[in-house]
Amino acid sequence: MNEQDLRHLFAVSVEDVLPSRPATAGWDRARRTRRTRRAVGAAVLAVVLVGGATVAVRRPSPSPPLHHTVAPTVAPSHAGPVQRPPAELTFPPDPLNRLTGPATVRLSERPVQRALALFQPVDEENRADGPIRILGDDGVVRSLDVVTLAPTRDADGNEATAVKPGVLSPDGRWAAFAQTNELIMIDLTTAGVRRVPLDGYLELVVWAHDRVLVGGDNRTYAVERDTEAAGTIDVSAWNVVTPDPEAGREAALIETVGERGSLALRSRSAREATIRSEQRITDDALPSPYEVNEFYGRGWLHGGRMATAAWITNNEIDGAEGVAVLDSRTGAVTHLLDLGRDRAKGCCPVLGWDNKGNVLLRLEPAALARWDPESGEITGMIRDLRGVLVLAG
Secondary structure (H helix, E strand, C coil): CCHHHHHHHHHCCCCCECCCCCCCCCCCCCCCCCCHHHHHHHHHCCEECCCCCCCCCCCCECCCCCCCCCCCCCCCCCCCCEECCCCCCCCCCCHHHHHHCCCCEECCCCCCCCEEEEEEEECCCCCECCCCEEEECCCCEEECCCCCCCCEECCCCCEECCCCCCCECCCCCEEEEEECCEEEEEECCCCEEEEEECCCCCCEEEEECCEEEEECCCCEEEEECCCCCEEECCCCCCCECECCCCCCCCCCEEEEECCCCCCEEEEECCCCCCEEEEEECECCCCCCCCEEEEEEEEEEEECCEEEEEEEEECCCCEEEEEEEEEECCCCEEEEEEEEECCCCCCCCCEEEECCCCCEEEEECCEEEEEECCCCCCEEEEECCCCEEEEECC
């Protein structure tokens, strides 16, 4: 989302938003029985909470006016390559908070010019609970009414919502959803639906320029958006990093591979997925005893940098939560956000970058927060929201 989008949204009339409250109860992060890392990557990615099992109905409070005074962002307690979040986040007004309210029109009645975000509400069992909401760049929230999506599932019967980070194209004009034995692509500017038959239990989607990478346990397909031509590609849908939308269609595909002590970034050619190089991930820039143990969730590229959630070793525990920023060309960890030990496992997946080089992530009690690795500033964007949030590039 760029600055022009934000200005435009602030200029339109603001819908009422539900009052926020702190999260008072967690939910069962349905992890897959065979893949700890993949479990968090698919079922936990970007699922954010509304407090409590039951939400009391209150009169909505209006969003602050445009001239509302914004509290200054609180700087973290650490400087340098390792940073910590502040004890409390500030929440300046943000257009994405419109997603906390219901849709006011159906997509079929009023397609978007560009979608900024999708949101799938979920229930206590982490199942889809109501229609998908689409926030357009005109500030209007639409409901997705042109298709009914089934949960994704694997061969063992594990299910997850079809809405996951990665389904929205970087330009906000398309959405693609993995389904068993097919890929569904929706042109959000016309509300048109395309169905591409494919074999297998398909679970994850990644946009790579004008192609969709869709896959599951055993195979990944590359599907051309314009022609619907499809073929298998030798890259893991679980491990591939979301490409930088500015990099072009021939930009290399990057995978995170390896185990603790031997983590690496593997570069493959864009079309044939031929291995080009493999860079070992290094922690040399971090003070002792800090190190990255394992990645989880989806990684995101922005220029020459990659951001991803991770389990880390800090000065208190082996297995703390964290977010790492790496040099995607050398594998060096350049910045680490230390989120400590007192959080749920897999708490804080990365959801992308903004155009100013800020990492966007879930950071309780924030459904969405913004972290600037260079300055260390962390600001809340959306408060409590139970469901799966997906952002455009």
